Amino acid sequence: MKIETCVSYPDDLLEKKYRRRARRAHWDLVKSGFWAEDRYHSGYIAYYLARIGTGNWVMNAVERNTELDGVTEEDVEEGRLNDDQIQAMWGTTLEEAQNHRYERIVASCTRAPKDMSAEEVAAILYQHVCDAGGKVITEPDDDVGGLLTRPRKRRGEGTS
Numbered sequence: 001m002k003i004e005t006c007v008s009y010p011d012d013l014l015e016k017k018y019r020r021r022a023r024r025a026h027w028d029l030v031k032s033g034f035w036a037e038d039r040y041h042s043g044y045i046a047y048y049l050a051r052i053g054t055g056n057w058v059m060n061a062v063e064r065n066t067e068l069d070g071v072t073e074e075d076v077e078e079g080r081l082n083d084d085q086i087q088a089m090w091g092t093t094l095e096e097a098q099n100h101r102y103e104r105i106v107a108s109c110t111r112a113p114k115d116m117s118a119e120e121v122a123a124i125l126y127q128h129v130c131d132a133g134g135k136v137i138t139e140p141d142d143d144v145g146g147l148l149t150r151p152r153k154r155r156g157e158g159t160s
Helices: 013-022 073-077 083-089 094-099 118-131
Strands: 002-005 027-038 041-053 056-064 102-110
Touching: 002 013, 002 118, 013 041, 013 056, 013 102, 027 118, 041 118, 056 118, 083 094, 102 118
Parallel strands: none
Antiparallel strands: 002 102, 027 041, 041 056, 056 102
16 A cells, blocks of 8 residues: 655645546545644645545545634725735635635555545545644544544434
């Protein structure tokens, strides 16, 4: 089994290698939530996994800027934005900036055993991404689910 990661910008080797085949693939959510390196470097990321052939898998990272969460048009019109929010909107409308997503293939696995489950591959690739310096989810969206997180049961659910 061969694992490759590509987490540093502007390295897009895996993007060039797999994006075309990955466009036709079915993507499953692996894990999502907030990441933070320090006060000024944080955001929201979701990792997705797709099988692109027998024993071949890719992991995609989709990020969004969280600086504009909760900002309204009224805030923009009245100039109530901080420097980070102004930078996040640079050259776009509020709606465009809030909907902007950055995505790239960050890991691949080739020659995996045919009987390996998506959950097993997801765990291995996510760990490799984290070990390679990729974004580690520090506040997971446990309620959303995913291959590596299962939704928490609400009180009263699953009881007779």
